Amino acid sequence: MTPPSSPRVAAEPAEPKAGGVAMPIWLIMLLCAVGYWGMVYFDAHGGRFQAQVYAPYAQLSEIDELQPASDTEAFVNRGKAVYETVCALCHDLTGSGKPAQAPPLAGSEWVTDPVERIIRIALHGLSGPITVLGEEWNLAMPAMGAALPEEDLAAVLTYIRQAWVNKSPAVSVEEIRAVKAAHAGRTQPWTADELKKIQ
């Protein structure tokens, strides 16, 4: 008698095996290089995890340095911006004037006290002969400041009085209003002789 044959168990196929394909060395090096570049990039641009910092600044301290230190500084910066758009065309960014176009403002005796002179020049213009830093000019300046908001005018005159070699006190909106009120109907530009009478 033959023993009852055990049911045949089908031999299972062997588990599949992954082949041992070597990772190419250049790929490892490339990954290392990319990783390294990423770290350097993050280091330079991540702003040390401070959300207020964004490109192109690397650190909060750089931004702090750019903040106006005080209201006065912000006022002068505003004046600089007005100067660059309204006055610099003729008087040059450096305040040194341009030959046959406009006399210098840097070091000019017309920019310093009495402050009413520069306010009048800006509000109503200036024409005819004028001596600036020992040099004769005879041109005409239009009333460049007449259309400016009073705050902007005060800011730009303050900037001019404190930029370059100039070191005169700030100009206030009140001072501008006072000159405006005193010469409300004036349409003619000033002459140097008239301005010299202001003490």
Ligand code: HEC
């Ligand atoms: C279109 C050209 C022009 C522009 C813009 C201009 N100026 Fe003038 N400015 C002149 C000329 C020209 C004179 C000299 C006028 C003369 O010969 O009588 C002058 C003279 C002056 C003077 C007296 C002389 C001196 O050099 O110190 C002051 C102060 C002055 N300008 C301020 C300003 C201010 C402030 C602005 C901007 C708000 C301005 N100017 C914009 C042409 C210009």
